[in-house]
Amino acid sequence: MEYFEKTIKTERKYTGNIINVEKLTVLLPNGKEATRDVVRHPGAAVVIPVKDNGNILLVKQYRKPCDMISLEIPAGKLDKGEDPVVCAERELAEETGYHARKLQKVMTIHSAPGFSDEVLHMYVATGLTKCEACPDDDEFITCGEYPLSDCVYMVDNGEITDAKTIIGIFLADRIIRGEYKSS
Ligand SMILES: [Mg+2]
Incomplete structure (x- = not known):
């Protein structure tokens, strides 16, 4: 065939x-x-920020295409020729105000292969330490810290609908349970 x-x-x-x-x-x-x-689409880096206490950092922002407030893991599009890990580090700092000692690549996602070439490079960020949050001028973002069980609950009850965030939360759940082995 x-x-x-x-x-x-x-x-x-x-x-x-x-x-x-x-x-x-x-x-x-x-x-x-x-x-x-x-x-x-130029592609994007996506970060699952896991604090030392096991909590996940999520950002809340208005998403105009869906006209709703969306709770998501931090993410941002790649600059031309940019290494995704550099983008991940930058977006994490800009949107959450945290720096990661470790960024581990866990997954590559085609978000909508039916009509777009968008690729999401997904990282798990650990060893988080506070720095200065500095969102872009057109980004109005609130960062919050959530227990993983609350995140899973918000996926189950439909409060979280963003695809990359659902994937990230389920992946973090597997990692913390020790069920995920990176290849
Ligand atoms: Mg963003």
Whole structure:
């Protein structure tokens, strides 16, 4: 079975500050043509900050696309050519005001492969020490500290709906139970 789709035409439909949108014409394995709408994204680093007492740091912010307040693990998009671990360190400090002695890569996530190439590089941050929080000018963020059991409860009852955060919380739960072995 051949699955590859060869791109035969690319049309830029929108150029944005964070994302670009392309309409691709592709050649299917059966020789027919089809179109694919693709959101191009620079990728992001995502951090699960676990304090020495086992609590998780989450940030609360307004998410305009969904018009809701969302409780999430810290994250931010990569600058051009930036090493994801450098981005993770920066976003953690900016959004939570904590510095991590250890950042361990745990997972790579394709957040929406049906329509976007966005990749999330996920890290667990431990050995956290306080520094100065300095969110971007357009970010209004409150950082809070939550017991892991509360985080799991908020996923179960639908208070937390952000996908990367749900993954991060379940992963932290496995790590703390000793069920997670990194490869
Ligand atoms: Mg952010």
